[in-house]
Amino acid sequence: MLSLEELAVRLFDAGAVRLGDIEAKIGRRTPIYFDLRVVVSHPQIMLSVAQHLEKLAKDINHELLCGVPYAALPLAAVMSVNTNTPMIMKRKETKMYATKRILEGIFEKNQKCLVVEDVVTSGGSLMETVSTLRSEGLEVTHAVVVLDRDQGGATVLKQNGIQVKSIFTLTGLLRILNEAGKISDETVDIILEHIKECQFSKLDFMKDNLEIMSV
Numbered sequence: 001m002l003s004l005e006e007l008a009v010r011l012f013d014a015g016a017v018r019l020g021d022i023e024a025k026i027g028r029r030t031p032i033y034f035d036l037r038v039v040v041s042h043p044q045i046m047l048s049v050a051q052h053l054e055k056l057a058k059d060i061n062h063e064l065l066c067g068v069p070y071a072a073l074p075l076a077a078v079m080s081v082n083t084n085t086p087m088i089m090k091r092k093e094t095k096m097y098a099t100k101r102i103l104e105g106i107f108e109k110n111q112k113c114l115v116v117e118d119v120v121t122s123g124g125s126l127m128e129t130v131s132t133l134r135s136e137g138l139e140v141t142h143a144v145v146v147l148d149r150d151q152g153g154a155t156v157l158k159q160n161g162i163q164v165k166s167i168f169t170l171t172g173l174l175r176i177l178n179e180a181g182k183i184s185d186e187t188v189d190i191i192l193e194h195i196k197e198c199q200f201s202k203l204d205f206m207k208d209n210l211e212i213m214s215v
């Protein structure tokens with residue numbers, strides 16, 4: 001398995017870290033964007049990311065895995081095969097014909113499901129999946145994620161009963177990439193300032209996710 005430092009540099013070289021003034025989810029702007037969708041083109045990197053997630057998942061009691069669509073789906077699939085843990089998939093929209101399902105795969109009520117996610121910013125995307133899983137009767141208390149952007153999402157999720165374990169925090173990732181000569185001191189300072197200024201609270205989260213809070 002690659003070390004965290006090697007993995008961070010491999011992800012950077014594969015184009016997973018984009019720098020500049022980038023538009024993120026719902027019109028937010030950010031000086032750094034982590035795009036994990038590129039790992040499907042790099043099987044060795046995908047395997048290593050999945051192995052690090054498996055390491056985080058080891059001490060968490062779970063019977064099922066569910067990746068947040070779409071970026072985390074291949075990661076959850078690799079984890080499922082490597083650890084022989086069944087997986088379920090959440091649809092973006094409920095299927096309107098045949099089975100009319102929102103969750104694909106076999107599960108029973110009260111089974112413990114571990115959620116897999118690529119990036120946590122406000123925690124909204126992850127919580128949307130958790131709300132669906134809980135409304136289908138599954139028990140969800142933990143999530144493993146590749147990057148926690150240190151913007152308050154993990155705290156908000158904790159307030160909603162979800163413990164988040166991440167491979168990287170944005171602050172830690174910046175330190176590794178700076179030491180490896182991939183990101184300048186000046187860029188690190190700009191990003192750290194952005195993290196400090198753009199913090200999400202439970203209130204912002206509720207405003208942005210009214211429909212999932214009412215599930």
Ligand SMILES: O=C(O)c1cc(=O)[nH]c(=O)n1[C@@H]1O[C@H](COP(=O)(O)O)[C@@H](O)[C@H]1O
Nearest residue numbers: 024025033034119120121122123124125153
């Ligand atoms: O929009 C983002 O905040 C975001 C930042 C980033 O660096 N990488 C990234 O993939 N995202 C997207 O934002 C989602 C997480 O944002 P929250 O739903 O606010 O936690 C991810 O599932 C991505 O769709």
